[in-house]
Amino acid sequence: MTEFLRRRVWTATLGEVERAFDSGSIPATFIKPADRRKSFTGAVCYSERDIAAFGNITRRQRVWCSEVVDWVAESGSMSPINESSPSTTTTATQPSPST
Template sequence: MEPEMRLLLEGLRAKGIPTECFTAKRLERRQLPLTSDTLVAGYVPTVLGALKQLGIEPPPTNDYPPSLTPFLHRRLWMSTVRQLTSHLHDVASPPVFAKPQGRRKRFTGQVFQSASDLLFLERASQGTPLICSEVVRWLSEYRVFIVHGRPVGTRHYAGDVTVPLDEARVHEALRLLESSGEATAGYSVDFGVLSTGETALVEWNDGFSLGAYGLEPEHYTALTVARWCELTGLAQPPPRST
């Protein structure tokens, strides 16, 4: 079982909420009795599959909310595998960071420097949409967890742990996000410190199938439940879970 699922299991049981573990195949075969007040947690395809069975449209991806554009500190643009391939064949072109747009992750986001890196695109069609950005150097990266507009924890996950975030910039970013209407009931925002010393947005993450990085079970459970209630239109936390 993934660490996140262990945290959630612990958090739900601490609240006295009945839980049941299941395999993805059971869900795919529609062998689980689902209702909107049954929390389903797991990998992204599992949660989206449960929403589909409930007749709920999956939420759109929003890795870079417009309200947080001032915190990017790098140029971002939309592209395709075809365009990236053409770019890499030009030896004079600078390196580019690219990742698939949306939730169908044909490859992991990474820096592409030369035609030899095309190996990582083998599973992606030429028309696959991409999000590209200028290459920057991150000194450290952190995930900030939010439940109903309130930060409930920050966890370091990459780089030098002694390089801290500019907390004032983080709070300003969260204030703008919440006031824009782009925030969800439960989510996280990844921030990092660039080699320039600036605190910048890495990406926004929806509040389901979310990497916990050791967040306390109580907070991880509250975040997951808050987002599920929002997705399914429930006013109160689900009384039971799967």
């Protein structure tokens, strides 16, 4: 299923991501809590200073990380599942990877 995401997605701890930013080993990254109970709002982080802005969150907090995506377009259409039950389908488009 991950091939449909068209970007790298992984889990880590907040501390691991903070250290990766500090060492310069990752670019801007979207980060959000991996736990059901959200301890902060997901955001794009550019450096360890952005993680510090989350406040007093344990660095053991599990997080979802994703490469930042520049969306080009998003469109929606109606697509019936069966004759009596229509559903909405949304398709998002992003640029093709340059490499």
